[in-house]
Amino acid sequence: MARTDQERSAQDGSEQGGSEQERTQRSDHAPDLSMRGGRPTHGMTVAKSKPKNTFGTIRRIWSYIRPYRAGMAAVFLFTLVSTVLSLIAPYLLGSAVDDYIIPGDYKGLAGLCAVLLSVYAGTALFAWLQQHVMVKVSQLSIQDMRRDIFARLQLLPLRFFDSKTHGELMSRTTNDIENVSGTLNQSVTQLIASILSLIGSLGIMLYLNLWLTLLSMVTIPLVMLFTKTVAGRTRKYFSKQQANLGELNGFIEETVSGQKVVQIYRRERHAGEQFDAYNKKLTEASIQAQIYAGTVGPVMNVLNNVSFALIAAVGGYMAFQDWTTVGIVVAFLNYSKQFQRPLNDLANQFNLVQSAVAGAERVFEIMDTESEYENEEPMQDAGRLRGEVVFDRVSFSYKEDVTVLNDVSLTASPGQTIALVGPTGAGKTTIINLLTRFYEIDSGSITLDGMDIRLLDKDSLRRKLGIVLQEAYVFSASIRENIRYGRTDATDEEIEVAAKLANAHDFIMKLPEGYDTMLVSGGSNLSQGQRQLLTIARAVLADPVILILDEATSSIDTRTEMHIQSAMRTLMQGRTSFVIAHRLSTIREADEILVMHQGGIAERGSHEQLLAKRGFYYDLYNSQFKLPG
């Protein structure tokens, strides 16, 4: 129950995963133990997502269970015991009729009742033990799996994150893992139990009576035939329903997110009409899908009844002919149920396991993605640096064939401020991405105090760099922790000093809980300017040799901006700084201005020099800063 609830929330808002919707309940008529919001569907409608390398993936899943293999062994044992016990019970029931009730043996009946009671008690006890242990085993293995995927994500290069949407990543780290967890928790043991009771009941039935056994199997070909014909269709209609639901939900999400624009442009009615079309399509498809899926319950039911009737009638006739006994017929009525139920379930469980394996495969795929630290020689520590940065004929492209930087060379002496200006898309941010080795250059070299940065340990390199990004990202933690992000071992005093230098102290103190104020995820309880000040404090605390500032502050009002600016100025003192500059004042104060244009450096020099050149910068300056009058 818990699992299914989690699954639903994991998908909350995001795409309606096919796997959840199409996940199934055992049968229309069995008590529904799940709290799943999906449709009540049936055995063979489980989403078929087939793993590519089932065996390898299962072995890998096993490696997560291995540490708990004692528990797993216990689970197998418990499952075995409880299945065997549950197989004995109908035999005892039959024998009660034949051996004690019909002959009239009170004492024997009492004894048998006692045995039966303990068999039942044993079944329940071991079934419980099995679950009790399995819950722990599966949750712990999944915890490890989640830990590993998170650890891997921390190592993956930015390129990886660029190529995936957050939704996609969330889906892999939550849905897929939950899927594995749920399957481990239930389907695996159920699968074992099903197979055991299938074999067991078949064995006992054969032992009791061959002909009745064959009779119980009469309906099996019918079940299979039906399953085969209906399954294909159901799956077809279900995927149509899923596709339509996806379309409708996508439309709803987009329209409601843009509701304000819909209203401003008075498109409510039009949106309503579009909605109706999607809604109608979905309804038609889902009625079909539901009807097809819904036939499984009644048909299985009738086949059970037919089997029941056949055993009762033919068995009765055989008992009458003395070919068998009433007790055996009674036992058969039970065994045929025990035999058919796992048969119905097996296909379903198998599909669940299969889709979980496919999910695990997607998880492992992330774990196998090459990290940005891979294939690196043992690296040199950056050590103490003066902060001289040289780009030598650097070229780079994010995608093949689309060159973003072409043959860029630049030199920043220790302590200098380099301003990068130019239109959007000219490659300013790329320079920063390369210096931090978020991306690797295609050709040329970047050196830091004469050392090629590719020979430096990535982490030690990044520790020397302080980065204040345009989007001031804060985490859901206290303000103090957010600033401490810059240097984990900083004391509270150091944090306050940094905040003061960053002009953040004042506003922090005005908050009701000061430095202990908890920020919500994304920091929406602070203004963007305040968040920016925090990130500056973070950089101050990190005390980097080289500073990288993306100063675009378009959405910050100019007075807050003044605070930020003076904070940045403090920060820049005595450090080599790269600034993606938007403000004239920063540009004028820079030691060198690099005017970026179409992936190259169009012009370079000081403000006055560049103005005197009357080139690209001059135009840019005039259009941007020159005031009429």
Add this chain to the structure above:
Amino acid sequence: MLKLFRYLRPHWVAAVLAPLLMLLEVAMDLLQPVFMARIIDEGVMQNDTTRILHTGLLMLGCAGVGLLGGLGCTVYSSIASQRFGADLRRDLFRKVQTLSFRNLDELSTGSLITRLTNDIVQLQTMVQMLLRIFVRSPLLAIGSMIMAVIISPKLAGILALAVPLLFIVMFLLIRATLPLFSKVQNKLDKVNTVLKENFAGIRVSKAFVRAGYEKRRFHEANADFTDASVKTQRLVALNMPILTMILNVSIVAVLWFGGKNAIDGSFEVGSLVAFINYVTQVLFAVSSVAMMLVRISTAKVSADRIQEVMNTQPDIVSPSAPVKQVEPHGEVVFDQVSFAYRADSGKPVLQDIQFRAQPGQKIAIMGATGSGKSSLVALLPRLYDVSAGSVRIDGVDVREYDLAALRERIGIVLQETILFTGTIRDNIRYGKPDASDEEVVAAAKAAQAHDFIAAMPDGYDTVLGQRGVNLSGGQKQRISIARALLVRPSILILDDSTSALDMSTESRLQQELSRLMSGRTCFMIAQRVSSVIDADKILVMDDGRIVAEGTHTELLASCELYRDIYQSQYGKEVSAHG
């Protein structure tokens, strides 16, 4: 929740047929054990083969009839539930369309989407189950009990003990688990928060080399979640064993007491076997009823959430007797306007706003974040209504205009750019779907969007992903400006909609705007002095009030706040000369 059931009314035939047909199936199922008892007691025991044969055939016949019932129920319950869901979804969507901005703020977009998608599906599923298993299980339980009483009133006493016991145990277990579920949910939310933050903040975490710290943070959330899950699922794991234990103890009791009676001849063997069958059915049905209660309680949450939206009164509606269209000049007057987002709480966002914009003027608004700029312009197209005072356009209070007619006259480009899936062309002509291609191109050219659109492989037919994901911020802004310009409104409002443009693009845009908007009133919220420098009037806002108004030169001389802003962008020396 009951209120929503009226959505079943149009589909009442199906909604009534489904349970009736299910009744048929259940009745047929219930007959099976009796017939079987008859085979044993009247056939086998009394050596009557024709009895065995006839009864067997009868059983098969019943099974066939039951199948018809079951299939019929499936068909009608599917029709009723899916149509129910469709109608409910349609009405909810229509309702959302009528909500005011304030309503939307209060309900929150994300939650509205969940209500329209998940919650409706929840209810739809519930209705479907209601018409199928919710009918089947109680019927089966009651039917089996009746059959049991008919077979042996004495033995039925065992059921009288077992059924209430089962209910109590289930109730206690469910009550104990429900709060644990929400705890697990909270822990899971924490895990997801850490994950999401790491996807969104990956650059920061890499830049500061904080992988280790993040791993610890994740580990904490992960371990907490695991603990909570284990605890909850272990409690859930108690369910089935206890349930089957009660069931099986009852069966043993029946076997013992029934068996004794069979031995002394007061009870027949076949009836005993049939009785055991009924007991099994009763107990399974009862436990599934208990589970349904859980389902209903979750569905109730969904129903309440839907109901909440349905009951929301849109607080901005068109007046019943709107004024006839006045000759549109574009004169705007704010008269003693105060405004608060929520009537009940806190201090107003705008206080005592008083100003006048002549037709054709360009009014710029500057001020710090949160000083009330966006709120001020939102009052014009009645995205929100004033708390006190009045906003008049051409001498008429905006609340007296027909709402659609008012909004048609006003073009507003919101701070947050929202584009829709579809081609760029469709997005630009969003406000005027019948606009010609020439109009679209003209609007795009004016908004400085034509060049980059034309440079795309598919030009104006380029399909945008959801919310325009394949465009840069500046490109999105320009398309949304083009969208507003195409409507040729008599009043244009740009709410900080040029922030992502570089300055040269912006200055070209400004020139185009002055040309296009000549004779039309234009409101412009901006951060950059360069954007407002040629405005006829600049309103400087601070903390919900207008602290100064005038032209650039006037304000530079008179307003210290404005001077601060100016200097922050151009540095001291420039301003000294400028």
